[in-house]
Amino acid sequence: MKKLPLQPFDDDGPVFNEPWEAQAFALVLALHEAEQFTWDEWARMLNEEIVRAQKNGDPDLGNTYYQHWLNALEKITLVKNISSNSEIHAKAEQWRHAYLSTPHGEPVELG
Numbered sequence: 408m409k410k411l412p413l414q415p416f417d418d419d420g421p422v423f424n425e426p427w428e429a430q431a432f433a434l435v436l437a438l439h440e441a442e443q444f445t446w447d448e449w450a451r452m453l454n455e456e457i458v459r460a461q462k463n464g465d466p467d468l469g470n471t472y473y474q475h476w477l478n479a480l481e482k483i484t485l486v487k488n489i490s491s492n493s494e495i496h497a498k499a500e501q502w503r504h505a506y507l508s509t510p511h512g513e514p515v516e517l518g
Contacts, residue, residue, distance in 0.1 A: 426514075428473035435480055444487055452486075453479040 423429040435449060456479040457467075465471055484490040501517055509515045 424470070424473070428476070431473060431477050431480055435476070438484075438489065443489055444483055449479070449483065452483045455479070456482070 423432070438444060439446065439449060453476060456475040457465075457472075460471065460475055460478075461467055465475075481495055484495070485492065502515070505517050506515050
C-alpha cells in the first residue's frame, strides 16, 4: 500500500486522524446501506471532490482525504435530497458551538 507523507498509519495500516473522520466514514456507510446512493455514485462524487481540490492546489499528501470525504458527503446529501443546505449549516453550527463549549481534553458531543 502506498503511504502518503501525512497519512496517519499504525501497525495495521491507515487510521483515522480525528474522530470526525470515522464518523463521516460511518455516515457514508449507513446512507449507502439505507440505499440512499450507490457505491458508483459515491465514488464519482468523492473523485470529483479530490480532483477539484487538487486543481485548487491540494498537494495530496494524505492529510486532507477526509475533508474531501466530508465535502463529497455534503454534496451527495444535497443532490439526493437527503438534507438541505440550511440543515447542513445548522448542524455545522451546532458542532462548532459544542466544540467551543467543551472543556479541553473532553469529548465533543451534541446535547
